[in-house]
Amino acid sequence: MAKSQYEGYTCQAPTILVREEFGAAKIYASQAQSLLNKATGFIGSYDFTLNPYRGCQYGCSYCYATAFSPNPQMRQDWGNWVIVKQNAAELLAKELAAWDKKHPGIPARIYMSSVTDPYQPIEFKEELTKTLLQVMLPYQPTLVIQTRSPMIVRDMEILKNFRRLRVNMSIPTGSESVRKDFEPRSPSIAARIRAIGKLKYNIPFNEEHEAKFSITITPLLPTFPADQIKFISKLAIVDRIVIQDFHPTGKGLLTASTRPEAEALKNKYLWWYDNETEKYQQFKANLISQLPDIEIMEGKAGFGYD
Ligand code: SF4
Known part of the structure; x- marks a missing residue:
């Protein structure tokens, strides 16, 4: 198969790719070779990761997934x-179908998504994640959805039919001004809290449906002391909270690491980063x-389904 070319990031003409604009982002389409990829490392308790998209319009300053960009130029332009x-x-x-044939009666454990947000803005138009949920439903996998988008509420009626579901809503700070600095394109904190609350109160938890809900504060970003109590009290809607430090900064291009943009932003929040360990421990306490009554977990342990 010819190597994929990305218009705007190469002087060669695209081969199988189309290009259009959606908001500020260039949108390409590709024919993937596989969709379910073996889960390893942090999410090694799953059989597969599932990423409907490559790249992410949210472009968070600290995103470690940039390491999985097709080329250095696109890594640099992460979010666009x-x-x-x-x-x-x-x-x-x-x-x-192949999994089912090989493992009859054993549902696959799927983590969606590890290097993109399945409900980023383009999903509104493409409805690709929604279609994938419909494909998954007859197989009843154990499904974990990781997102920071209230758009997930759109698919609530489909989600209600999964027997083993966990939704992880990412909310790394309780301070809206910090959110705007570190992840300016992402939805507001209030919108995310409303969305996870809506799912929690409308998706049944009973003998047939084990629907669970987490808030992932990963990585924990600065949260002003004046915001902490109020923010934490709003998290009481979920059964698990996961916290984690910043991913270490790596030097290699293919190393998952915190982006330089986030490292630079730390200088604005020295009141937090000068005593980062202490601030983290205080927040956790x-x-x-x-x-x-809520399970508080750290790092890898918090990302399992159970
Ligand atoms: S939403 Fe997730 S995948 Fe997308 S840029 Fe932010 S951290 Fe990265």
């Missing part, structure tokens, strides 16, 4: 391009004391 895996539904149907 997305590749839609056009044949995703077809591939997923084939791959789930506040979570534990304010939310005694």
Whole structure:
């Protein structure tokens, strides 16, 4: 198969790719070779990761997924391009049928998504994630959805039919001004809290449906002391909270690491980063004391389904 070319990031003409604009991002389409990829490392307790898109319009300053960009130029321009895996539904149907044949009666454990947000803005138009949920439904995988987008509420009626579902809503800070600095294109904190609350109160938890809900504060970003108590009290809607430090900064291009943009932003928040460990421990202690009935987990342990 010819190597994919991305118009705007190469002087060669695109081969199988189309290009259009959506907001500030260039949108490409590709034919993926596989959709379910073996899960390893942080999410090694799953069988597969599932990324409907490559790239992410949210372009968070600290995103470690930039390491998985097709080339250094696109890595540099993270947030301004997305590749839609056009044949995703077809591939997923084939791959789930193959899993089912090989492991009859054992549902696959799927983490969606590890290096993109399945509900980034282009999903509104493409409805690719929604289609993939419909493909998955008959196979009843254990499904974890990681997102920071309230758009997930659109698919609530489909999500209600999964028997083992966990939704992880990313909310790394309780301070809206910090959110605007570190992830200016992402939805507001209030919108995310409303969305996870809506899912929690409308998706049943009973003998047939184990729907669980987490808030992932990963990485924990500065949160002003004046915001902490109020923010933490709003998190009482979920059954688990996961916190984690910043991913270390790596030097290699293919190393998952915090982006230089976030490292630069730290200078604006020295009141936090000069005592980062202490601030992290204080925040964690506040979570534990304010939310005694909620599971507070750290790092890898928090990303499992159970
Ligand atoms: S939403 Fe997730 S994948 Fe997208 S840029 Fe932010 S951290 Fe990266």
